[in-house]
Amino acid sequence: MSILQQGGVEVLVRSLIDAACPEDEIFLISQDAQLVWEADGWQGRLSGHLSVPNGHIPGSWSRELATWLKKKHIDICHFHFGGTYEWEGGSWLGGPITVAARTGVPVVSTNHQAICFFNRAGVSRPTWRNWAAAAKVWPGKARQLMALRWEASVSRHDLAVNRRYFPIFGPKLIQVYHSRIDAARSVPPPPQSRVILNVATIAFRKGQHILVEAFARIASDFPDWQLKLVGYFAEQACLEQIEAVILDRKLEGRVHLCGPDPDPSRFYEEAEIYVQPSLVEGLGLSLQEAMFFGRACLGSAIGGIPELIVSPDVGRLFPAGDIATLAIELARLMSDPAERSKLGTAARASILSQSMTRQAMSATYRELYQQAIGYK
DSSP states (O other): OOTTSOSHHHHHHHHHHHHSOTTOOOEEEESOOHHHHHHTTGGGTOSEEEEOOSSSOOHHHHHHHHHHHHHTTOSOEEEEESSTTTTTTTOSSOOHHHHHHTTTOOEEEEESOOOOSSOTTOOOOOHHHHHHHHHHHHHHHHHHHHHOSOEEESSHHHHHHHHHHOGGGGGGEEEOOOOOOOTTOOOOOOOSOOEEEEESOBSGGGTHHHHHHHHHHHGGGOTTOEEEEESOBOOHHHHHHHHHHHHHTTOTTTEEEEEOOSOTHHHHHHOSEEEEOOSSOSSOHHHHHHHHTTOEEEEESSTTGGGTSOSTTTOEEEOTTOHHHHHHHHHHHHHOHHHHHHHHHHHHHHHHHTTOSHHHHHHHHHHHHHHHHTOO
C-alpha cells in the first residue's frame, strides 16, 4: 500500500522508520511513486525506494525485487500486510516473499490482521466452498511461512488464530504489540467537551454505522453531546448508510464526518469518550491511543480489543454489532462524569504498564532483526 495512507499498517511502518537508529539504512518497498515520497519529505530518511505494482504482483516483479535486494546489499527484508494472504500469500507458484528468501537475505513479516483462512473473500458462501478455497490457498501460505524466519501477529488473539491454522509453523509464529505512542508524551486532562470520538477508516468492518445508530437512539436524551468520526472513506456504501442515519434522525451538526488526519492527537485531546465499534480488529491502535490519552473507552469484544480493555476497571466491552448494548453503555458513560474520569485514568496506566509504546515496539523489532541476521 501507499506509505502515505492513514491505515494502521501504514502508520506502524512509518513509526518503525521514525524510530530506527540513525546509522540504519532504510529502503522502502511500496505502491508509492518515487516522486510522491520524495515530495512528502521522506527522502531524508530513506536510502532508496522500489515501487510495487497495484493488485496482482507478477513473477517478473518478484525477480526484479530479488535483484534489487542483492544490489542494495540488504541485511534483512521485513514485509507488512493487512491480511493473511497479501503479498501473494496464497500463491502456489511462490510470491515475492519466497523469491526474496532465495537470495539469502533473511526475510520476516508482520501480519496486521489474521483474516478467515477458509474464506479470503470474506463473503457468505457454503461450507464446502470455504474448504475448497482453503485447500487452494493454504499450501501457498505454508510455502510463504517456510521461507520466513518469523511472522509476527499484533495481538495474542491473532497469534492464536495463526497457530490454529498453521500449527506446524508454531515456533516461527510470534506476537509483538504495536504502537506509535511516544512514552514520554504528556497529555492534557479530559475536557468537558461532550464529544464522543472514533478514529478509523470509514468501512463496515470498523463499525461506524453501528456507532452512529447507537448514538441516534440516545441523542435526544443528551442534546449537548456530539459524535466525531475521523478517517478516510474506504467504503462508499458504509458512508452512505451513515449519512442516511444522520439525515433521517436529524443529526446534522451533531455527527461530524471529519475526514482523515495524519495526526489525530487534537481529536483525542478534545474528546471525553472514545468508542471502537469494530466488527473485525487485529488490535485497535486508535483505541490504544485513546486509552493512553486517558479517555473513557468503549470497545467491541472482538479480535485484540479485549487485550486493551483488559477489565471493566479500564474500559467497557460490548458484543460486536450489538447496537442496543452499545447505546446503553454509551448512555451510562455520558451520564456519569466521575466514571469517565476513573476509567480514563486507569486506561492510561494500563497501556503504559503493558509497554504498548513506539519505543518498546522498536526495541523488540531491533532485537528480532539482529537474531534473524545472526548477530547480537
